[in-house]
Amino acid sequence: MVSSRPHTYSVEAVVVRASDFGEADRLVTLLTPFRGLVRAVARGARKPKSRLGGNVDLLRHIKASLAEGRSLHSVSQAESLTSLRGLHSGLEKMSTGLYMAEVAERFSVEGGPNPALFNQFVQMLQVLDEEPVNPLMARWFDMHVLRINGFLPAISDCVDCGSALEPKDHVFSPARGGLVCPECRATENDVLLPASMNTIKLLRHMARSRWDAVRPVDAGEEELRQAGRILREHMQFVLDRHVRSSAFMDEVTRWRPAGANSPSP
Amino acid sequence: MSELAPSAAAPVARLIDAFHRLPGVGPKSAQRLTYHLIRMPRDEAEELASAIIGVKDRIVFCDTCMNISESVECAICRDLTRDRTRICIVEEPLDVLAVERARAFRGMYHVLHGVISPVNGIGPDDLKLKELLVRLADGTVTEVIIATNPNLEGEATAMYIQRLLSHLGVKVTALARGLPSGADLEYADDSTLAHAMESRAEVQSSNGTGGSGGGASPGLAN
Structure with a gap:
């Protein structure tokens, strides 16, 4: 029974x-x-x-x-x-x-x-x-969730031709999933995000390091902004959808409250 | 048309779909309600339909507190005996009824119509916060009591409001949190117990003296 x-x-x-x-x-x-x-x-x-x-x-x-x-x-x-x-x-x-x-x-x-x-x-x-x-917490988490699921962005070599990238500023293609070298850059309708040399260093460090090693990094505002945009847009391309709670996290971090006449200290 | 009842007649499937869109109504419940309505006498069904239309036609948001009302100013906002220096902020109109039922507050209300829920894409701009700031502009209100639900999204909303109001010089308080009356300590979760411990109050002696704990403003009930 x-x-x-x-x-x-x-x-x-x-x-x-x-x-x-x-x-x-x-x-x-x-x-x-x-x-x-x-x-x-x-x-x-x-x-x-x-x-x-x-x-x-x-x-x-x-x-x-x-x-x-x-x-x-x-x-x-x-x-x-x-x-x-x-x-x-x-x-x-x-x-x-x-x-x-x-x-x-x-x-x-x-x-x-x-x-x-x-x-x-x-x-x-x-x-x-x-x-x-720490503003790097969410970025490090993004990076390692992508790594665990097999979607780590290609940030060592050019995602298209595989050639080693010179140590200078490059661009990141969310659609192609990585950094592209100057020769592979031109593709119609491909959104390319700026990735300065320091941003690339930051991304590489986050990808290969445990949180303990990333915590003390004092990343600049521009590097944080670029790395955040690269990871977010790469993730959006992988998921085919936007992570909705990022807007609130950004608002809280920047603190520009809705309806406030003047920002709080 | 409905995927829930592919073999049902079109009007039936349409009604099942309509019920299924209501909060807390699953596909089975939607079917049960629909077939109950089919068996219902016509006059009862018409009364239900008329009640729904009546709500949509006659209910508006109160211009002041955003509670649901039959006129542009709700009964609470019209009541001149209420304390206009205190505003209790709640998530939903039903929360106003709950606080009123306790008979512990004679101030005014402000209904947010939601709570910040980033995962569901509901942000501060989706709540009635701009209307709250307008109410606080003339300086009449001296205390804002945040009565959002004691969960993570309610707490996040409360903290956001606290930040939003921090430059206005108004006192911002939140409802105390702790153990419900009649509950067993052993079943309380650790967060509730920790909150209860932090908000502990000195035990009152039988003649009503002793202790300044508790923290609640004594004037609220009157």
């Missing part, structure tokens, strides 16, 4: 998306190391006395017990694995964390295991939790 009890299982996860669902439920998207994205309903999670509520909020690193359903799974229990309370200490941290969550989600699929991506994401959330926000 077949049991009618739903199959339950336990996963480590980070909540990367949450929305209201039904009367008092929350629909969450969990990023897991071995099952990819899992969509699940946390029943009653919006009620103040819910046992789930706080643990199924965005950016929570949890261990969840899930019951399989026909279309959606449901969260039967959730306990916190890492506190990550520091993420709540400032708007820059929250917006950067939400940006990373969206990037991690966009590079994941339901049922597709990707433990390297998951571990990278959790590690960067922990860094963000403990350290002051």
Whole structure:
């Protein structure tokens, strides 16, 4: 006789998306190391006395017990694995964390295991939790999410002819996925982004280094801007969509509030 | 036309589609509601349709607080007995009802109609923040109480508002967070417990003396 009890299982996860669902439920998207994205309903999670509520909020690193359903799974229990309370200490941290969550989600699929991506994401959330926000955090995360998924931009040699690039300013083609040498530059309708020599050095350093080695880098405003644009447009080309939370992260970082007559100090 | 009910008659499929677009209504619920309506007496169905049209025709946003109202100024904004020096900021019109139900606040409200949700592409420009700044311009308001939901997006919205108002010299407060009445400590999540610990208050003695903790403004209830 077949049991009618739903199959339950336990996963480590980070909540990367949450929305209201039904009367008092929350629909969450969990990023897991071995099952990819899992969509699940946390029943009653919006009620103040819910046992789930706080643990199924965005950016929570949890261990969840899930019951399989026909279309959606449901969260039967959730306990916190890492506190990550520091993420709540400032708007820059929250917006950067939400940006990373969206990037991690966009590079994941339901049922597709990707433990390297998951571990990278959790590690960067922990860094963000403990350290002051550094504008290189999101860029380094972009770079390594691209690397893990096999989309690392070609920044060593010319993406077209493979020739070594001279140590000088070049351009980056998001459509071709890398830096192009002067000989390969001319192609109709190809958007080319400026990449100064220092920007290229910064990109290469981020691509081959752990966060600990990138943290002390004091990148200039222009290098940060160019590297950010290159990685963002490359990522947009790979994903075929825009990472929506980047706009809020940029606004918070620059702090030009909507509707304000004068910027705050 | 509907992919949910490909074999249903066109008007039925259209109604299933319409229900499915409502928040929290899945495909099965949309079908159930539709077939319930088909069985419903005609006068009841007409009453429902008329109620929907009535809401769309007669309900507007209050010019002042952005709450839903039958006129350009809602009942709360018209009430001259309310404290106009305090504004409680909430995410949705339903939150106004919840705060009013508690009978602990006699000030004014401002409804944002949403919360900053970067992942869903909802930014500060999508909220009623410009209208809030207009209300604060004349200096009448001395305290803004942020009552967004105690989750990450609610907190981000609260912090954004705090920054937005920081140069105006108005006091910005937020609702306290902690354990709900009647709950068991062992089931509280660590964040709620940590907040409760940070916002702990001195235990009041039975004669009402003792302790200055709590932090809430005593004048709010009256």
